[in-house]
Amino acid sequence: MKTTKQSKKITTTGLVIKTVDVGESNRILTLLCKDIGVVSAFAGGVRKPTGKLTPGCSIFVYSQFVLTKTGERYRVDEAVPQELFFNLRYDITSVALASYFCELLARSSLEGTPGETFLSPVLNGLYLLCKENPNYLLIKSVVELKLMCAAGFMPDFTEISCGHNGGVWFDYTGGNLICDKCRAQNTRFVGAKLSKTVLDALLYIVQSDIKKAFSFDIPQKDLKMLSNICEGYVAEQIEYKCKTLKSLKELLK
Numbered sequence: 001m002k003t004t005k006q007s008k009k010i011t012t013t014g015l016v017i018k019t020v021d022v023g024e025s026n027r028i029l030t031l032l033c034k035d036i037g038v039v040s041a042f043a044g045g046v047r048k049p050t051g052k053l054t055p056g057c058s059i060f061v062y063s064q065f066v067l068t069k070t071g072e073r074y075r076v077d078e079a080v081p082q083e084l085f086f087n088l089r090y091d092i093t094s095v096a097l098a099s100y101f102c103e104l105l106a107r108s109s110l111e112g113t114p115g116e117t118f119l120s121p122v123l124n125g126l127y128l129l130c131k132e133n134p135n136y137l138l139i140k141s142v143v144e145l146k147l148m149c150a151a152g153f154m155p156d157f158t159e160i161s162c163g164h165n166g167g168v169w170f171d172y173t174g175g176n177l178i179c180d181k182c183r184a185q186n187t188r189f190v191g192a193k194l195s196k197t198v199l200d201a202l203l204y205i206v207q208s209d210i211k212k213a214f215s216f217d218i219p220q221k222d223l224k225m226l227s228n229i230c231e232g233y234v235a236e237q238i239e240y241k242c243k244t245l246k247s248l249k250e251l252l253k
């Protein structure tokens with residue numbers, strides 16, 4: 001018996017978070033789409049500079065897509081760039097950070113789950129990376145923490161969860177705060193001790209709207225600590241070590 005797979009057209013906006021070359025001039029794109037989450041889509045002719053789809057199908061470009069879905073496969077029919085994030089491409093550290101954000105997106109969001117809440121921290125981060133002298137560690141910290149909130153791992157920085165006084169530790173596994181004594185009793189503890197400044201910054205990021213979340217001042221030594229903490233929390237929650245992180249950390253030294 002012959003079965004014909006039905007095709008369906010989908011119009012959505014999305015960020016190109018990964019590209020893999022196939023054949024002579026094509027690519028398979030990983031897109032994080034506003035409505036349909038993460039999908040893989042075939043894009044024909046996009047390695048030719050003159051290809052009709054080329055500008056809208058490049059890595060880190062946010063485009064309006066028309067996709068055709070046949071069975072479980074997607075094909076790109078149209079791609080009109082909405083935001084090229086062109087300037088970040090001149091700076092190797094910005095490219096490394098953008099690559100890390102895209103790897104995090106691919107790990108933390110899912111097909112079928114709307115990508116909007118995941119997209120907004122990353123799009124805002126990429127926008128800031130296009131400006132002059134971006135504050136890399138601050139942008140990194142905010143995107144990491146906001147992505148975890150989007151993925152349903154919002155930490156609770158409002159109170160010490162054990163209810164005791166004496167020291168403030170951020171327990172990455174539980175996503176909460178505990179005291180010195182409870183920290184010492186927990187033999188499997190993964191986390192970090194927080195200074196008042198770092199705790200205030202963490203609380204600010206979690207509680208702020210994404211448009212305001214990047215706007216705070218913090219001394220450089222505390223910022224380094226903040227960045228390490230956000231990174232550690234991500235690693236614990238997604239249970240995965242991002243491949244892009246190694247080269248990024250070299251550049252951020």
Ligand SMILES: [Zn+2]
Pocket residue numbers: 162163164165178179180181182183
């Ligand atoms: Zn305690």
